[in-house]
Amino acid sequence: MTTYLVTGATGQLGHLAIDALLARGVQPGHVAALVRDPGKAADLAARGIDVRVGDYDDPASLDAALVGIDRLLFVSASEVGNRAVQHQNVIDAAVRAGVELLAYTSITRADISPLALAAEHKVTEEALAASGLPTVVLRNGWYLENYTAQVPVQLEHGVVLGAAGDGRISAATRADYAEAAALTLVEDGHAGAVYELGGDESFTLAKYAAELARRSGTAVAHRDLPEAEFAAALVGAGLPEGYAALLAASDTSIKEGALLIETGDLSRLLGRPTTSLGAALDEALVETRVAASPSA
Incomplete structure (x- = not known):
């Protein structure tokens, strides 16, 4: 029987990928995390998942964790600036x-891609190609949750800020990306593929704001800012300066088309349409109302 390992398993994407593997009929005893x-993986252990301790900065721990593993979902690290070395460690292991x-x-x-976030991914893809490993490259677009997680703040202030102008964003939910990742491991025939993954429905931030207003019944406007002003607004909201600058620069790249994806790869892999912006907003609004209720 094939044995699978998902890295970053206590993160949102990794956890959803494990859910997707189980939904595809993989037995818990053949899934490692x-x-x-x-201590953060007690729920996975309770479901029969083989929890293995490893760190991208510790090659010996990776060697131990990968013993007996046939197929690996390698979720990219989150430490921007350190990822090239960390990713090489995983590839070597x-x-x-x-x-x-x-x-x-x-x-x-x-x-x-002009996105600053792409540089370490490019290096990693080159390392994978040089490794000789059979690989599937899942080029994920933005998460819808990047926006819908901000719904409470957007409703409170009645504004969606950004610096993306009329740039279109082909975002999808984490669950959609996670399901696609699981499918490429469980199904045969994906080795060597490079998939450009994004939602079927692209939107501008103005459209996002209008859809949120319509579905919530609350006035919400889109306010487009120069990149520097948007970065300052993010710092004012509590983000570190470096990360705020990175996000603001990403918005400028969106304006230039960096996150418009029209391949249809994600919906083809899923065998269904991707989750719509409207559906994602409806879910976020339910969560917002539940969190705001007195009994929450």
Whole structure:
């Protein structure tokens, strides 16, 4: 029986990918979860998942965690600036373990993208190509949750801020990306593929604001700012300066088309339409109302 390992398993995407593997009929005993802190994986262990401790900065721990693993979902690290070395450690460990298939979560058009976030993904994709491992490259676009997680604040202030102008965003939910990742591991025939993944429905931030207003019954406007002003607004909201600058620069790249994805790869992999913006907003609004209720 094939044995699967998902890295970053206590993160949102990794956890959803494990859910998707189980939904596809993989038995819990054939799914392993790579985590840094096993205390955060009690729910996975309770479901029969093999929780393995490993750290992208610790090659020896990765070697131990990959023993007996056939197929690996490699969820990219979150420490921007350190990822090239961390990712190389995972790739090297996968080579030593003889992993038969590695699926990596990259970013839209990583090889040519103007997004600052793409640089380390490009290096990682090159390292994967040089490794000789059979790979699937999952170039994920933006998460819808990047926006819908801000619904309470957007409703409170009646504004959606950004610096993306009329740039269109082909975002999808984490659950959609996670399901697609699981499918490429469970199904045969994906080795060597590079998938450009995004939602079927692209939107501008103005359209997002209008849809939120319509579905919530609350006045919400879109306010487009110069990149520097948007970065300052993010700092004012509590984000570190470096991260705020990175997000603001990403919006400028969106204006230039960096996150418009029209391949249809995600819906083809899923065998269904991707989750719509409207459906994602409805879910976020329900969560917002529940959180605001007196009994919450």
